[in-house]
Amino acid sequence: MKTAIVTGGSGGLGRACAKALIEDGFRVGLFDMDTGSLNEAAAETGAEAFVVDVTDEPAVLAAMEQFGAVPDLVVNNAGIGRFAPLLDMPIETFRLQLDVNLVGAFIVARAAARGMVERRSGVILNVTSINAITTGPGSGSYPASKAGLAKLTEMMALEWSALGLRVNAIAPGFIDAGLSTPFFADPAVRSLREQAVPSKRLGLSEDIANTVCFLASDKASYINGHQLVVDGGVSVSLLTQLPREAKS
Numbered sequence: 572m573k574t575a576i577v578t579g580g581s582g583g584l585g586r587a588c589a590k591a592l593i594e595d596g597f598r599v600g601l602f603d604m605d606t607g608s609l610n611e612a613a614a615e616t617g618a619e620a621f622v623v624d625v626t627d628e629p630a631v632l633a634a635m636e637q638f639g640a641v642p643d644l645v646v647n648n649a650g651i652g653r654f655a656p657l658l659d660m661p662i663e664t665f666r667l668q669l670d671v672n673l674v675g676a677f678i679v680a681r682a683a684a685r686g687m688v689e690r691r692s693g694v695i696l697n698v699t700s701i702n703a704i705t706t707g708p709g710s711g712s713y714p715a716s717k718a719g720l721a722k723l724t725e726m727m728a729l730e731w732s733a734l735g736l737r738v739n740a741i742a743p744g745f746i747d748a749g750l751s752t753p754f755f756a757d758p759a760v761r762s763l764r765e766q767a768v769p770s771k772r773l774g775l776s777e778d779i780a781n782t783v784c785f786l787a788s789d790k791a792s793y794i795n796g797h798q799l800v801v802d803g804g805v806s807v808s809l810l811t812q813l814p815r816e817a818k819s
């Protein structure tokens with residue numbers, strides 16, 4: 572049976588990924604530090620729960636050991652979004668965001684990659700954000716953490732591909748789940764955002780889960796070192812916001 576570890580597995584996107592991977596025949600371990608929602612997510616999805624902070628390397632190595640297998644797939648999905656203007660953002664918050672979103676992903680990826688390299692197979696998927704390619708106001712260190720993870724994805728692919736691994740990133744756009752849920756609770760914000768997306772809808776956690784399943788599968792065997800944007804087209808729509816002289 573194929574095995575997968577999904578970090579941040581008790582959150583909105585992590586849960587959807589776990590469900591979809593289990594449907595695809597994976598045994599799934601959820602790595603998350605939120606004990607309450609982790610147990611709930613495990614019960615809901617049928618995945619196994621491991622309480623672990625991805626920024627703590629010894630804890631990650633111990634959880635990997637407890638999982639009992641070198642995973643075929645790692646989905647580095649754990650992340651935090653602490654938004655504040657740069658002039659006001661406490662340095663602890665700035666650092667924490669880099670630590671969880673970037674360093675944590677590296678710790679988990681490397682912990683798995685050492686075994687994957689020995690076996691000569693494995694897939695690593697890093698969940699970034701459209702903030703990795705386009706910044707938003709008041710986003711603090713979040714875009715830098717995600718852009719860093721996108722570049723780290725390329726670096727991992729460069730170093731580990733010849734050793735049998737495939738490494739890609741997935742950049743979600745406006746997803747109606749997880750850390751964006753409070754944001755979209757405001758009907759005015761929700762409607763404006765929906766209209767701004769060329770596909771005219773917010774994304775679903777299943778849109779990301781389906782992308783994970785595709786990139787994890789052999790159907791994506793020649794896709795490597797790539798960041799796949801899953802955003803209904805919003806990140807390429809900037810110029811539609813600007814006035815332009817109408818010409819026939």
Ligand SMILES: NC(=O)c1ccc[n+]([C@@H]2O[C@H](COP(=O)([O-])OP(=O)(O)OC[C@H]3O[C@@H](n4cnc5c(N)ncnc54)[C@H](O)[C@@H]3O)[C@@H](O)[C@H]2O)c1
Pocket residue numbers: 578579580581582583584585602603604605623624625626648649650651652671675698699700701742743744745746747748749750751752
């Ligand atoms: N929801 C969106 O609109 C959206 C858009 C773009 C990118 N993303 C990215 O998708 C990923 C999942 O986000 P989500 O929306 O499901 O958010 P979420 O808050 O529902 O889930 C994130 C999970 O990560 C866990 N986590 C946080 N710090 C951790 C740590 N140090 N160790 C282990 N687990 C930790 C949390 O406990 C939580 O369960 C994140 O990386 C996020 O940046 C989300």
